[in-house]
Amino acid sequence: MRRVRLGKTELMVSEVGFGGIPIQRLTDEAAVEAVKRCLDLGITFIDTAHGYGTSEERIGRAIRGRREGLILASKSPARDGATFGQHLALSLERLGVDVIDLYQFHNVSTQEQFDEIVGPGGALEVAREAQAAGKIKHIGVTSHSLELAIMMAASGLFETMMFPLNFVTQEPLERLIPTCRQHDVGFIAMKPMAGGMLENATIAFKWLRQYPDLVPIPGIENAAEMEEIVAIMESAEGLTDSERAEMQRLADELGTEFCRRCDYCQPCPQEIPISTLMNLKSFLKRFPPERFFGMMGEVVAQAEDCEDCGACESRCPYRLPIRSIMRANMALYAEQRANYRPA
Ligand code: SF4
Ligand code: SF4
Missing domain, CATH: 3.20.20.100 (NADP-dependent oxidoreductase domain)
Structure with a gap:
């Protein structure tokens, strides 16, 4: 190599x-x-x-x-x-x-x-x-x-x-x-x-x-x-032409909801760790369940305090719909938690 x-x-x-x-x-x-x-x-x-x-x-x-x-x-x-x-x-x-x-x-x-x-x-x-x-x-x-x-x-x-x-x-x-x-x-x-x-x-x-x-x-x-x-x-x-087209399609699709963890959306008045919650799906894929629930439980609980002020969205350079992604991720967390059976 x-x-x-x-x-x-x-x-x-x-x-x-x-x-x-x-x-x-x-x-x-x-x-x-x-x-x-x-x-x-x-x-x-x-x-x-x-x-x-x-x-x-x-x-x-x-x-x-x-x-x-x-x-x-x-x-x-x-x-x-x-x-x-x-x-x-x-x-x-x-x-x-x-x-x-x-x-x-x-x-x-x-x-x-x-x-x-x-x-x-x-x-x-x-x-x-x-x-x-x-x-x-x-x-x-x-x-x-x-x-x-x-x-x-x-x-x-x-x-x-x-x-x-x-x-x-x-x-x-x-x-x-x-x-x-x-x-x-x-x-x-x-x-x-x-x-x-x-x-x-x-x-x-x-x-x-x-x-x-x-x-x-x-x-x-x-x-x-x-x-x-x-x-x-x-x-x-x-890269072939069709791969380039696929790359563009994926970039467009993910780009609308892909959080870069730059934290420009901070400070949140409720101190919600926004980027962590935005990346919940990635953590779910990469970490073992106990670790995932340990990391995200508190974050999701904190996010319940979101006062919907929208300040985060006005600061995000990628114009991400932060509040709706956070809500979707919170629902996904609840679903995962409900279905989790420890070994
Ligand atoms: S909308 Fe929610 S997450 Fe965004 S800054 Fe306001 S309180 Fe924080
Ligand atoms: S500013 Fe946007 S891209 Fe950066 S961490 Fe916040 S939500 Fe993610």
Whole structure:
């Protein structure tokens, strides 16, 4: 498989990485097997996170005895140094390794979060100490906020940027990706299948293959999915006319209701986490039921307080009908909850 240079880290990673969210849904054995088979396919880049439940531990089991040549990435949502240090220690332990190649600040999407990370006693200080001590090799960041991501890419503080990119969410191509290229920040494309909203891997990856310096990390639940993606990436075929037409149709269809999690709709007077609720279907597809209900129960309860002011909709740059999507997602949650029978 082709290798891609991950910006100034100089790490050479497989042109597709393994996204570690969905293996939480599987049994231990199935998860370990899925990771191992992806390694057999030539995947050398694995991304997980402190917050992905059993993912780090399962990846740790799968890579035992096969660490060499692998580029491991994980992340912590902590903003303060002390918590970040605890998360890193746990990541190392769960993965069963002495060093993690890339450790990222997870979802830094507001100026306040950024300020806390880079401020005194913040997570960046501890990350740099860990780097000096040889526990991590490189420091990256992930985000859902375009403006903040552009600023962070230009800041010189991070070696990689992970941001959503797919043919429905093409905005990063305009300024974020050029900024990353200019500052030699490696770009990792999260949600290449729009968080499970796109079914057609052929179109999604043929489109991404046009940008050979970017590294997509699809969330993988079984090795067959990765086999299909690898075959698409390795084939020389470009998008056909009918695939382009299908891409346009899907982009038009999803574009009317696809939330980019930019949070421009905030602040909500009722403090409703709008983007989380807007993405409920994607969470439903990617997370195990207990996790899904645990995450969304409180959000749905909060959304009951919506006072229908419409302020969010006037701020959304994509003009999404936020209130009606929220209501539909709340109904879907109630239906799922009613039908859920724990194993
Ligand atoms: S319409 Fe509801 S969700 Fe939107 S800003 Fe007003 S209270 Fe918040
Ligand atoms: S609803 Fe609109 S403004 Fe709010 S996060 Fe989604 S895309 Fe951004």
